[in-house]
Amino acid sequence: MSTYVVTGAASGIGLVTTEILTGRGHRVLGVDLAGSDIDADLSTAAGRASMVEDVRERTDGRIDAIIACAGLSSPTVATVRVNYYGAIATLEGLRPLLAGSPAPRAVAVASMASLFPPDEELLSLLLDGTEDDAVARAAELAADERAGQIYGTSKRGLALWVRRQAATPEWAGAGIPLNAVAPGIIETPMVTDLIATDEAKAALLQTVPMPLNGIAKPEVVGNLIAWLTGEENTHLCGQVVFVDGGSDAVLRGAST
Template sequence: MSTYVVTGAASGIGLVTAEILSGRGHRVLGVDLRGSDIDADLATGAGRTAMVEQITARTDGRIDAIVACAGLSSPTTDTVRVNYYGAVATLGGLRPLLAGSPAPRAVAVVSMASIFPPDERLLALLLDGADEESAVARAAELAADERAPQIYGTTKRALSLWLRSRAPEPAWAGAGIPLNAVAPGIIETPMTTDLIATEEAKTALLKTVPMPLNGIAKPEVVGNLIAWLTSAENTHLCGQVVFVDGGSDAVLRGASTW
């Protein structure tokens, strides 16, 4: 039995992933704002610190896998705080707890929206190590006008690029920890309820996010992939962003790859 930490475990992909892992006999500690094993607000520094402290205490300082799934899709500043800073703090803060595992591994959940044009200024602030409040201030500017939808995709692109650069480093690959990400397309979760509420809405959304292979997916599709990526069978995937999007990436980017 392995011990997993899954953030965003109260609903959507995080909840289903936690259920899949538990069903396979693993111990799962879920983290969410409320309604999970550990309540923590990953939009705040205090919440991130409290999460690490509570997990450390409840596991005697040893876990086997991290699934950084918590995220927001709203065009708000909290999306920057949770999707990027919360995810990075989760992966970085819990990484030392993987040291005692015979098969440590970690996965982040990004999005196919990471391939859409980002706000370059926000992206640079996130990746260049600017203080969090500077990035949040830029997000507030975007949220005030028609550029608001760029916030989500920009945070997911930033997390993808952060992960790509960190995965081969001594702290991750050098310590035997496969660090990878999944990039879902449109998934039937509470986050997408309004977007796919009618056939007309689905048709319009699929024009932006084409999914020629089997269309809109259930969260189990992503959860099963995460379960494999965080299994002991995954020994050599390093810094990969695996698009589980029914073909959106292939349609929109063609021959382009990371």
């Protein structure tokens, strides 16, 4: 039995992943704003710190896997704070607790939206600037028609962060496979409004083509995350695994 920490565990992909893992006999500590084991607001520094402390206390400082799933899709600064800084604080803050595990693992949940053209200024602030500066840039975008770029840019940043970090001494060097998953459209409360009618669904699938089996259930992502964080995954490292019914192949087929 392994001990997992799953953020965003009260809903959607995080909830279903938790159910898959507990169904296999693992212990899962769920983190969410409310309705899970640990209440924490990952949009704030205080919430991130209290989450790490809470996990440490409940596990005697020893866990086996981190799944950073909590996220928002609203075109607001909160999306940058949760999707990028909250995810990174989760991964970095909990990494020391993996040290005693025989099979430590970590996954971040990015998105196929990371393929959409980012706001380059926000992206470079995410990767090399401060949270305050990135949030200020996101506030500028949120004020006009560029607001729609915030979500995809936050996920592009997260995917690139995983690519940059995975092979470092702190992760691969410590025996920890760090990867990301990039889901296509997944039937969860996050997209309920976007797929409420056949017309809306068809319009969304124009932007996010999913030729293989269309819109997916959260189990599809949960099963992939379970494998990436399981003992069998000894060498998959620094990958952004698209589980998107073919969106990546359609939109970016020319690159490998």
